[in-house]
Amino acid sequence: MSSRRVRRESVLHSVVQISLCCVLVLAISNAPASEDARIESGRKLAHDFEKGNCLACHSAPTDPKAITRANIAPPLIGMRERFKDHAALRRQIWDAATRNPNTIMPPFGRHMILTEEEIDLILEYVLSL
Amino acid sequence: MLRSWSRPAVSLRTVAVLAAAVLAIAARTGSALASPEEDRAAMLTFFSERFVGVPLQEYVHGSMMMSDDAKMQYESIMDFPPFQGGIDRGQLIWEKPFANGQSFASCFENGGRNVAGRYPYYDAQTDRVVTFEMALNQCLRSNGETEFDYSDRSTMGVLTAYARTLSDNMLMDIRVEGAGARKKYESGRALYYRRIGQHNLACASCHVTHAGHYFRDELLSPTIGQAVHFPVFRGGEFLYTLHMRYQRCMEALRAAPYPAGSEDLNNLEYFHSYLNNGLPLKASIYRR
Numbered sequence: 001m002s003s004r005r006v007r008r009e010s011v012l013h014s015v016v017q018i019s020l021c022c023v024l025v026l027a028i029s030n031a032p033a034s035e036d037a038r039i040e041s042g043r044k045l046a047h048d049f050e051k052g053n054c055l056a057c058h059s060a061p062t063d064p065k066a067i068t069r070a071n072i073a074p075p076l077i078g079m080r081e082r083f084k085d086h087a088a089l090r091r092q093i094w095d096a097a098t099r100n101p102n103t104i105m106p107p108f109g110r111h112m113i114l115t116e117e118e119i120d121l122i123l124e125y126v127l128s129l
Numbered sequence: 130m131l132r133s134w135s136r137p138a139v140s141l142r143t144v145a146v147l148a149a150a151v152l153a154i155a156a157r158t159g160s161a162l163a164s165p166e167e168d169r170a171a172m173l174t175f176f177s178e179r180f181v182g183v184p185l186q187e188y189v190h191g192s193m194m195m196s197d198d199a200k201m202q203y204e205s206i207m208d209f210p211p212f213q214g215g216i217d218r219g220q221l222i223w224e225k226p227f228a229n230g231q232s233f234a235s236c237f238e239n240g241g242r243n244v245a246g247r248y249p250y251y252d253a254q255t256d257r258v259v260t261f262e263m264a265l266n267q268c269l270r271s272n273g274e275t276e277f278d279y280s281d282r283s284t285m286g287v288l289t290a291y292a293r294t295l296s297d298n299m300l301m302d303i304r305v306e307g308a309g310a311r312k313k314y315e316s317g318r319a320l321y322y323r324r325i326g327q328h329n330l331a332c333a334s335c336h337v338t339h340a341g342h343y344f345r346d347e348l349l350s351p352t353i354g355q356a357v358h359f360p361v362f363r364g365g366e367f368l369y370t371l372h373m374r375y376q377r378c379m380e381a382l383r384a385a386p387y388p389a390g391s392e393d394l395n396n397l398e399y400f401h402s403y404l405n406n407g408l409p410l411k412a413s414i415y416r417r
Contacts, residue, residue, distance in 0.1 A: 056345045069343040106328040
């Protein structure tokens with residue numbers, strides 16, 4: 001009975017150890033990759049006609065995958081330098097009317113066109129431009 | 130011809146549009162209004178400053194007036210329209226005698242030639258706007274026939290695709306006279322400037338403020354020139370009446386579209402058509 005319990009505990013212990021180890025290794029080796037993956041998801045959402053459809057109004061000159069002729073709104077470029085305040089950039093996407101009450105940019109957050117998580121991903125993509 | 134993006138808030142043209150928009154807002158809130166003729170003049174001035182040197186007649190080509198390539202493609206398609214069959218089916222409906230021996234031609238002046246440019250008109254007796262499609266249905270009803278569904282492409286759709294060609298080259302001639310007519314016009318105008326749908330955009334956002342700009346890969350056509358050439362055929366034989374086109378833009382904005390033939394769309398068409406006064410009709414054409 002007791003030896004079995006000991007054995008079980010030690011097995012459990014090593015499983016925990018091994019998996020912790022794996023998580024650590026994964027976390028270290030995949031850190032940049034998962035950030036890339038988030039930017040890539042953000043790109044897909046931003047380009048998708050049914051989601052952000054940002055390319056309906058904006059061009060994104062530094063993204064070769066952003067194929068559009070849109071010239072309604074300013075090009076999305078140099079965002080990291082131009083928007084030091086990421087919260088302000090997120091607000092622009094969540095509800096552009098907070099900055100310009102007459103804007104024609106859809107209120108993606110306020111009107112729940114995108115989820116909060118989708119807006120976060122798009123924000124990461126926009127910051128990469 | 131058009132500058133690419135620059136911040137619009139600084140341009141004088143925008144001020145003109147804003148002035149028009151303010152009037153539209155005034156229309157909604159019921160304060161001081163511009164007359165329909167002042168609306169039209171303001172719109173013409175705004176577009177003439179944006180599309181410098183483009184003659185008014187060119188506006189009937191919509192976004193193609195800005196692209197020679199698109200216009201050439203259009204002209205070659207119009208030489209042998211792939212949708213001629215649709216127009217022909219409409220002609221059969223138009224010419225087929227009713228059970229009582231009458232036909233559509235008997236319901237209209239001139240047998241239906243050069244009449245469509247006076248629709249929609251305001252009918253004081255019933256206090257409503259009457260579209261050309263409604264007049265076709267009135268003709269059916271008064272002759273004891275079953276009316277057509279405004280959203281049915283295979284009956285009302287093709288019938289107007291033929292019947293409207295009988296008014297080709299007539300100049301749009303919409304009248305807004307008297308308080309009753311004015312109310313309908315204002316209601317159409319209010320809808321045109323109202324932000325609708327999940328995307329929170331007004332018709333005017335795209336077809337006034339941003340006319341001539343690219344929305345993704347599509348050039349946005351100006352309001353003026355849009356109402357004189359419906360129905361259109363897109364993708365070969367697929368027919369859109371003007372109301373169906375309104376509905377499509379509403380769906381794109383994720384707004385619940387008003388039904389074809391509804392009072393809201395009739396009033397919208399009344400306002401929209403008034404702004405197209407003076408332009409030549411040309412029905413049943415190709416659109417991308």
